[in-house]
Amino acid sequence: MSGIYSRTFAILGAMAFVSGAVWGLLGALPALAAGMLQLLIFLLFHIVHLAKLHSWLKQPTLDRVPESLGGWDEVYTQLYQMVRSQSRSQQKLSTALDRFISAGEAMPDGVVVLNEKDRIEWCNPVAMRHFGLDRRQDIGQQISYLVRNPDFVNYLHAHDAAQPLIYRGTRDKDLILAIQIVPFDSTRKLLISRDITQLEKVQTVHRDFVANVSHELRTPLTVIGGFLETLLDLDEPAPGIVRKYMDLMLSQTKRMQRIVEDLLTLSRLENHQNSLRIEPINVPALLQSILSEAQGLSAGRHEVTLTIQTEHWVLGSRDELHSAFANLVSNAIRYTPEGGRITLSWRIEHRQGVFQVSDTGIGIEPQHIPRLTERFYRVDKGRARDTGGTGLGLAIVKHILLRHDAKLDITSTPGEGSHFTIYFPTESLTPSAQKNIAADAHS
Helix, strand or coil: CHHHHHHHHHHHHHHHHHHHHHHHHHCHHHHHHHHHHHHHHHHHHHHHHHHHHHHHHHCCCHHHCCCCCHHHHHHHHHHHHHHHHHHHHHHHHHHHHHHHHHHHHHCCCEEEEECCCCEEEEECHHHHHHHCCCHHHHCCCEHHHHCCCHHHHHHHHHCCCCCCEEEECCCCCCCEEEEEEEECCCCCEEEEEEECHHHHHHHHHHHHHHHHHHHHHHHHHHHHHHHHHHHHHCCCCCHHHHHHHHHHHHHHHHHHHHHHHHHHHHHHHHCCCCCCCCEEECHHHHHHHHHHHHHHHHCCCCEEEEEECCCCCEEECHHHHHHHHHHHHHHHHHCCCCCCEEEEEEEEECCEEEEEEEECCCCCCHHHHHHCCCCCCCCCHHHHHHCCCCCCHHHHHHHHHHHCCCEEEEEEECCCEEEEEEEECHHHECHHHHHHHHHHHHC
């Protein structure tokens, strides 16, 4: 600034010197004219540069900074440096903002930036899905106008950031969110939403599982406890009564043992560290063994037959597939009245290995079929307990088939019977079996 003053005073001094010289040579009037002319030129010089500065301030870019002489050159130089510094700062801020936006876009949780009046300043795509927002239309809108849920509005106005809100979607009823308000400066706050639908389902399954196990074990324990109390109350119980009670208690004990064994089997199947031991399995021979077991379980009350249409083997665990096949066959025997027919078959269909258990039993209503593989799910709970089932058999079958990349299909007609069909992918068949399939396809 002192340089501008010194140069200005120097110019004015030079102008006064020229005017004085003209006065000494030509007189006062020419000197006055020379002074006025110099002042006019000086004034026009500043007016021109003020106009340049005004024009540049409308679009202050580095490539348009004016050039000049003297004090204006120093002014323009400082403006250039200032704009350059601001451009660098703006570029850094823009880069930081882009990184923030990119991070927010990539977050698995929903994020909404709200101002002090709870108006939306920004939101990421996950938040748009969670709350049904449209970033192009809803920026600047109060979020309570868009998410009209009383619990959500009360939580938003309470400004309680300590505890999250469990929120169920208004548009998607199956969506469950954990919502939390996080202040991040004096006026703004983050609304963070996390999808906990699967977690809630897992917790619900866990609660139901514990309740079902408790219920399943309570009945035999109650029966055993009741018999023991009765025996203790008798001074000299008759041998026949003791024998009867002991047989009943043994039956209930075996039932609890089967439940525990099935639970341990399920736990082992669900353990990802328990890798599948693959070996070639002679399916026709395995089914002959299961046929003998089924005939022994039926004790002549049913007609049990086996149809083998192919000699193909399967790659997998023999013990696990034996358990899956046997569960399906034993279920068919339990739910087929005396005199009914149970048919086992093994064939190739559409390049897949197909094992099917068909029966002429009581059948299953359509609404029950999707839930048959759930733990402890029974169509008729009383009848299932009478037949000795644990309610875990089909759940075990489902997990075994998942480990073998196979799938279970269930069709049934009430009063006519059911068909339980297992499909093994072509890759599960032995190499020789695959060659046979290819040969059959070309023939």
